[in-house]
Amino acid sequence: MNQLNILWVDDEIHLLKPHILFLEEKGYLVSQCNSGYEAIKRIENEHFNMVLLDENMPGMDGLQTLSQIKELQPTLKVIMITNNQEERIMNDALGSKIDDYLLKPVHPNQILLSLKKNLELPKIISEKATMDYQKEFGVLSSEIEAAQNHKDWVNIYKKLMFWEQTLEDEKSGSLSDILESQKLTANKYFAKYVEKSYPLWMKAQDAPVLSHRLYKEKIRPQLNKKTLLIIIDNLRFDQWRKIAPIVDQYYQIDQEEAFYSILPTATHYARNAIFSGLTPLEMEKQHPNLWKEELDEGGKNLEEDAFFKAQLQRLDDSIIWTYDKISNQRQGQRYLSKIHQLKDNDLNILVYNTIDILSHAKTEMNVIKELAADDKAYRSLTKSWFENSPLLEIIKRAADMDLQLILTTDHGTIRVKTPTMIKASREINSNFRYKLGSNLKASSKDSIRIDDPKSFGLSSVSLSSNYVFAIADSFFAYPNNYNQFINHYKDSYQHGGISLEEMILPFVVLYPK
Numbered sequence: 001m002n003q004l005n006i007l008w009v010d011d012e013i014h015l016l017k018p019h020i021l022f023l024e025e026k027g028y029l030v031s032q033c034n035s036g037y038e039a040i041k042r043i044e045n046e047h048f049n050m051v052l053l054d055e056n057m058p059g060m061d062g063l064q065t066l067s068q069i070k071e072l073q074p075t076l077k078v079i080m081i082t083n084n085q086e087e088r089i090m091n092d093a094l095g096s097k098i099d100d101y102l103l104k105p106v107h108p109n110q111i112l113l114s115l116k117k118n119l120e121l122p123k124i125i126s127e128k129a130t131m132d133y134q135k136e137f138g139v140l141s142s143e144i145e146a147a148q149n150h151k152d153w154v155n156i157y158k159k160l161m162f163w164e165q166t167l168e169d170e171k172s173g174s175l176s177d178i179l180e181s182q183k184l185t186a187n188k189y190f191a192k193y194v195e196k197s198y199p200l201w202m203k204a205q206d207a208p209v210l211s212h213r214l215y216k217e218k219i220r221p222q223l224n225k226k227t228l229l230i231i232i233d234n235l236r237f238d239q240w241r242k243i244a245p246i247v248d249q250y251y252q253i254d255q256e257e258a259f260y261s262i263l264p265t266a267t268h269y270a271r272n273a274i275f276s277g278l279t280p281l282e283m284e285k286q287h288p289n290l291w292k293e294e295l296d297e298g299g300k301n302l303e304e305d306a307f308f309k310a311q312l313q314r315l316d317d318s319i320i321w322t323y324d325k326i327s328n329q330r331q332g333q334r335y336l337s338k339i340h341q342l343k344d345n346d347l348n349i350l351v352y353n354t355i356d357i358l359s360h361a362k363t364e365m366n367v368i369k370e371l372a373a374d375d376k377a378y379r380s381l382t383k384s385w386f387e388n389s390p391l392l393e394i395i396k397r398a399a400d401m402d403l404q405l406i407l408t409t410d411h412g413t414i415r416v417k418t419p420t421m422i423k424a425s426r427e428i429n430s431n432f433r434y435k436l437g438s439n440l441k442a443s444s445k446d447s448i449r450i451d452d453p454k455s456f457g458l459s460s461v462s463l464s465s466n467y468v469f470a471i472a473d474s475f476f477a478y479p480n481n482y483n484q485f486i487n488h489y490k491d492s493y494q495h496g497g498i499s500l501e502e503m504i505l506p507f508v509v510l511y512p513k
Helices: 013-025 036-045 062-070 087-097 108-146 150-166 174-202 210-223 236-249 267-276 280-286 304-315 329-342 354-364 366-371 373-385 391-400 482-489
Strands: 005-009 027-034 051-052 077-082 102-104 229-234 250-262 319-324 347-352 404-408 418-423 434-438 447-450 466-469 476-477 503-513
Touching: 005 013, 005 036, 013 027, 013 108, 013 354, 027 036, 036 051, 036 062, 051 108, 051 304, 062 077, 062 329, 077 108, 108 150, 108 174, 108 210, 108 476, 150 236, 150 466, 150 503, 174 447, 174 476, 210 250, 210 267, 210 304, 210 404, 210 503, 236 250, 236 373, 236 404, 236 503, 250 418, 267 304, 304 319, 329 391, 366 373, 391 503, 418 482, 434 476, 466 476, 476 482
Parallel strands: 005 027, 005 051, 051 077, 077 102, 229 347, 229 404, 319 347, 418 476
Antiparallel strands: 250 503, 404 503, 434 466, 447 466
């Protein structure tokens, strides 16, 4: 890294020689000048990383100099040093986007700390994170191999998320590659665990809260307050963590927990399960008029409110509730215009579809492929959308109305990288992460085959039906146009299969600030 160049501006600069020598011993190049006028001239002609600026100088004072510095170079960092403790001066400096404000007398180490915080913090954090992950790698690997229950896997996934976001700015990328490999290993172990445990979960044995139990076990107990329930379709846990600081401006987190999506981790199954309180097999039996099979025409999630009404009747719940679904900006604005009418309802349910649309758009639109090239970029794109969406304004209004907020999702998604060939007598469904049909054949290394769908709470198209689920980062491709198919869909975001990202989901309860 090039030597960092500091400009120290003080009308008594000669008295600061010991401080300057101290900083030079620490590796900084310190240039000196004794007036605001001279500082502006030097900044016009030289490159500096930071300006240390005295507030009380004759002629052009520190605040005037600061104003001109920001006009010349808005991104140049400035630390103001002063013996003036007036709040007005502090407010003026902060309002001019000062980077730090130090009161005299200043100790050399105090200045050093401020320089490091403002100039070297990302590098220091990255180096510390790198060392910490190197220490943690072996421990995490052992935990992956030893995981025995659904709580273990939630903890492992949260640790992987933490390290993934902590190492986002690691420059070489080498540790990020190692972490990606560790996450792939974790997903393969996780798939084996799910294959063994899922039939037991259907019998409620050592089971996590699954989609069809979400209302009864998680949402219902919270309805002692007027509540807005937002289900953001296809929101991964790491995406929630990315937007959480924005939500935190208006809401305080009361609970942040995890639940598990049912299989397949697809909207048709997972979200209908949330609203109905039933497994797909139970939906088929109890509500044949509402449930649609894979081959049925029309939308598969058009009866969510009817499913929910039936669940409330079954539980003998007499709450006052509403249901709305938003898929575009116009619908979001329309919801905002009527949100004041919802404040007296026990539960207002809002399904928000934008993230799902965004993930599918990556497959078809080159601009989205560029913007969401990897998970880091995908999280960043999610944050950017959220900051400028009607959803954020809805959350602000809900806080003003003193509504409790529950934020959750139906399933996650995963960036697929490993194609695996699948053979079938005929294609039943188009999803790339799960297949339903007869005589399905795919690599056992990249998939799990279910020959008894009922044991997984799933319906069957015929007596010989079976399901195949892609695991980890694999996706299914047919022999016909195999290479063309791979080129189109590799590195796209898909859901429906078995992975930590698709199955372990956020459930967050928040109260207004």
